[in-house]
Amino acid sequence: MDTNHKPALILLVDDEADILSVYRAKLERVGFRVITASNGAEAVQMATEQRPDLTLMDMKMPVMDGITAQMKLKENPATANLKVVFLTAFSDPMGPEIDEKSAKENGALDFLRKGIGLDEFVDKVRGYLA
Amino acid sequence: MNIKYSLLRYFSIIILVMVFSAVSLVLLEDNIENGYQSIATNITNEYQFGENALQLIATYESLVQNIADPGLTAQYQANIDKINAAASNLSGVSFSGASSDIYQRLRNEVALLEGYTTKGIVNAKQDNFSQNSDILEQVMGDKESIQQDMASLIVSYVSDQQQEEKNLAKIQIFAQTIGVMTIIVIAIGIIFLAIFFSDRLSRPIMRLAELAEKISVGGTLTTRVDEDLMRTKNEVGSLARSFDRMVRDVEKRVDDRTQALRQERARLLASINSLPIGFLLLDNADGVLISNRIVQGLFPQKDLTLASISKLFVPPFDVGELDRSLKEKQSYELQEIKLGERSFHLMALPVILSRSDQEDETIGSVVIMEDITRERMLDQSKDAFLAIAAHEMRTPLTVIRGNAELLLDEPSIIANVGLKTQIDSVLNSAVRLLGIVNDFLDVQNLEGGRVALHVEPVDVAWLLRDTVRDLSVLADKKGLTLTINIPPDLNSLMLDLDKFRLQQIYVNLISNAIHYTEQGSVTVSLGKEKDFVKILFEDTGIGISKEDQGRLFQKFETGRVFLKSREYGSGLGLYISRFLAHLLGGDLVLEKSDVLKGSVFCLKLPLGRIPGNGNSKKF
Numbered sequence: 001m002d003t004n005h006k007p008a009l010i011l012l013v014d015d016e017a018d019i020l021s022v023y024r025a026k027l028e029r030v031g032f033r034v035i036t037a038s039n040g041a042e043a044v045q046m047a048t049e050q051r052p053d054l055t056l057m058d059m060k061m062p063v064m065d066g067i068t069a070q071m072k073l074k075e076n077p078a079t080a081n082l083k084v085v086f087l088t089a090f091s092d093p094m095g096p097e098i099d100e101k102s103a104k105e106n107g108a109l110d111f112l113r114k115g116i117g118l119d120e121f122v123d124k125v126r127g128y129l130a
Numbered sequence: 131m132n133i134k135y136s137l138l139r140y141f142s143i144i145i146l147v148m149v150f151s152a153v154s155l156v157l158l159e160d161n162i163e164n165g166y167q168s169i170a171t172n173i174t175n176e177y178q179f180g181e182n183a184l185q186l187i188a189t190y191e192s193l194v195q196n197i198a199d200p201g202l203t204a205q206y207q208a209n210i211d212k213i214n215a216a217a218s219n220l221s222g223v224s225f226s227g228a229s230s231d232i233y234q235r236l237r238n239e240v241a242l243l244e245g246y247t248t249k250g251i252v253n254a255k256q257d258n259f260s261q262n263s264d265i266l267e268q269v270m271g272d273k274e275s276i277q278q279d280m281a282s283l284i285v286s287y288v289s290d291q292q293q294e295e296k297n298l299a300k301i302q303i304f305a306q307t308i309g310v311m312t313i314i315v316i317a318i319g320i321i322f323l324a325i326f327f328s329d330r331l332s333r334p335i336m337r338l339a340e341l342a343e344k345i346s347v348g349g350t351l352t353t354r355v356d357e358d359l360m361r362t363k364n365e366v367g368s369l370a371r372s373f374d375r376m377v378r379d380v381e382k383r384v385d386d387r388t389q390a391l392r393q394e395r396a397r398l399l400a401s402i403n404s405l406p407i408g409f410l411l412l413d414n415a416d417g418v419l420i421s422n423r424i425v426q427g428l429f430p431q432k433d434l435t436l437a438s439i440s441k442l443f444v445p446p447f448d449v450g451e452l453d454r455s456l457k458e459k460q461s462y463e464l465q466e467i468k469l470g471e472r473s474f475h476l477m478a479l480p481v482i483l484s485r486s487d488q489e490d491e492t493i494g495s496v497v498i499m500e501d502i503t504r505e506r507m508l509d510q511s512k513d514a515f516l517a518i519a520a521h522e523m524r525t526p527l528t529v530i531r532g533n534a535e536l537l538l539d540e541p542s543i544i545a546n547v548g549l550k551t552q553i554d555s556v557l558n559s560a561v562r563l564l565g566i567v568n569d570f571l572d573v574q575n576l577e578g579g580r581v582a583l584h585v586e587p588v589d590v591a592w593l594l595r596d597t598v599r600d601l602s603v604l605a606d607k608k609g610l611t612l613t614i615n616i617p618p619d620l621n622s623l624m625l626d627l628d629k630f631r632l633q634q635i636y637v638n639l640i641s642n643a644i645h646y647t648e649q650g651s652v653t654v655s656l657g658k659e660k661d662f663v664k665i666l667f668e669d670t671g672i673g674i675s676k677e678d679q680g681r682l683f684q685k686f687e688t689g690r691v692f693l694k695s696r697e698y699g700s701g702l703g704l705y706i707s708r709f710l711a712h713l714l715g716g717d718l719v720l721e722k723s724d725v726l727k728g729s730v731f732c733l734k735l736p737l738g739r740i741p742g743n744g745n746s747k748k749f
Contacts, residue, residue, distance in 0.1 A: 016529070025532075114525070115524055
């Protein structure tokens with residue numbers, strides 16, 4: 001990661017445009033480069049093409065959900081080593097269909113709770129990149 | 131006839147026979163004795179007569195030799211008088227056999243002797259002694275025959291006496307034999323009489339006993355006493371009739387009671403069946419005695435009677451609380467159970483038999499099954515609604531919060547104090563709402579068992595310090611002292627726990643303490659007991675009233691305390707914290723609290739491993 005020369009590239013994936021815009025604004029403000037996708041399929045395509053330093057991905061999305069997208073990335077040797085963190089509802093009542101355990105077994109780095117303060121959010125992101 | 135009188139009659143006859151026999155024997159013996167006595171007297175008299183005759187002859191001899199002696203003549207005359215007196219003694223006596231003949235001969239000879247003597251005296255007076263010597267010769271001849279007669283009289287007397295004795299002995303033997311025979315006959319009679327009476331008495335009584343046995347053992351109250359037994363005229367008959375009346379009476383009463391019981395049972399069953407709830411009456415061994423239609427409709431078994439309640443349910447019903455209810459004679463709420471898709475709330479009430487003479491006895495229990503499927507479904511839909519609402523609110527809240535934070539980064543806004551205050555307010559409200567929403571979702575997942583614990587070694591002391599440090603900003607803002615006391619030996623204390631969940635409890639308790647304290651301090655202390663870690667959270671805040679303490683850990687919908695007095699948060703914090711503490715194998719309690727003085731909460735964590743959490747899937 002060329003954090004010294006070039007800011008880290010972060011792929012934000014969420015079907016909610018407002019969420020994307022808030023996180024993008026904050027991350028860009030603190031100096032990261034940000035690209036966005038609105039579903040899993042787009043995310044897989046962009047990650048394959050641009051190889052971001054970190055992918056922050058929502059779990060429940062139309063077209064392709066986050067878990068499936070993460071598995072696709074894992075299957076492809078070119079993207080298998082990319083860092084993926086799920087943006088999660090933390091206590092997600094819609095949980096039953098999302099198998100967090102298998103997500104983690106498939107190499108998801110962590111789960112980042114939506115709704116935390118932006119400064120804390122940035123701290124966490126820096127932590128994943130370190 | 132009266133048995134007593136019959137017995138008296140029979141026994142009087144026996145006694146009369148005995149007395150009669152005894153008297154006859156005594157009389158018989160007396161007669162024999164008297165006869166014997168008279169025979170002896172007669173023989174004595176005969177002998178006396180003979181003796182007198184011999185004396186007379188002796189007198190005569192000397193008289194003949196000295197005929198001139200006038201004294202002798204007088205003596206002779208006296209002897210004659212004597213013999214006449216003896217003869218007159220014997221005159222009234224009748225003689226039998228040999229002695230009679232002898233007596234007759236003696237009389238004749240004495241008479242001859244008188245004749246001779248008279249002649250001899252005449253001769254002597256005429257000195258005609260030569261004629262007297264002839265007479266003397268004749269007298270001597272008489273003397274000899276008298277002596278012979280005497281001898282034969284004695285022989286005859288002896289033989290007579292022997293004969294009499296023999297007869298007497300025979301009679302005595304005969305009398306004794308009769309006596310013994312009589313006694314034997316009487317004894318046999320008595321025995322027969324006894325057998326006859328005991329049989330006559332005991333047979334009907336035995337028959338009654340047999341009937342009584344039949345009734346008491348077989349319970350056949352239709353049993354009737356034999357007609358002939360009732361017709362008997364003595365006491366046994368009246369006993370038999372009374373017995374028969376009693377049996378008929380008892381049968382009627384039993385019939386009446388049975389009918390009354392049937393009616394009662396029908397009424398009771400109708401009442402029980404009309405209940406809108408399930409009803410089970412159990413015996414002391416948890417076996418079903420009565421069940422109503424609602425209960426019967428729940429189980430496939432046709433007859434639930436005597437089935438054990440524990441086996442009716444799958445998984446088996448835990449009768450522990452039921453048994454406790456029986457033992458303590460108190461009503462108990464039992465566990466909620468599910469039958470297929472339906473949920474039931476069970477309640478046990480002991481059936482107590484009050485006794486005046488001894489302690490009350492528990493004779494079973496009533497179990498009431500209330501169908502709470504609808505309530506549970508409402509609960510579920512309410513929970514689902516809340517969850518969906520909360521979930522749907524989170525994204526917009528995140529956006530609001532994020533944008534407020536972004537705005538507060540802008541130098542132009544920071545410079546505008548009025549605008550900054552407004553955006554701060556938006557941010558605070560969004561944060562608070564997010565907290566509430568997250569609490570809802572936490573409860574939802576905790577109660578749904580969707581919380582998976584990530585157990586790892588956690589330094590509870592370090593985590594406590596870390597949390598206190600994070601929250602000291604809040605305390606500083608309110609001017610409170612936030613202190614932490616950790617004894618040196620607990621400076622680092624590793625326990626197998628879920629770090630995130632433990633921190634959630636810490637944060638909740640400390641931020642609560644800060645929130646409800648306006649001045650003073652919040653103190654967190656770590657301590658160690660025998661087998662658990664004890665963390666105290668003390669504040670000098672508003673405290674919790676006794677009334678509210680009881681509801682403190684309840685969920686928001688039942689704990690009005692939160693809606694009433696705690697404007698802060700969802701009111702679910704303590705509920706979630708205690709839930710989590712239990713999940714971690716520990717406990718959370720309110721140690722003490724005084725209104726306006728402050729509260730102390732105590733978190734206990736086990737030193738051992740926490741129990742597994744198999745059914746939790748998610749967080």
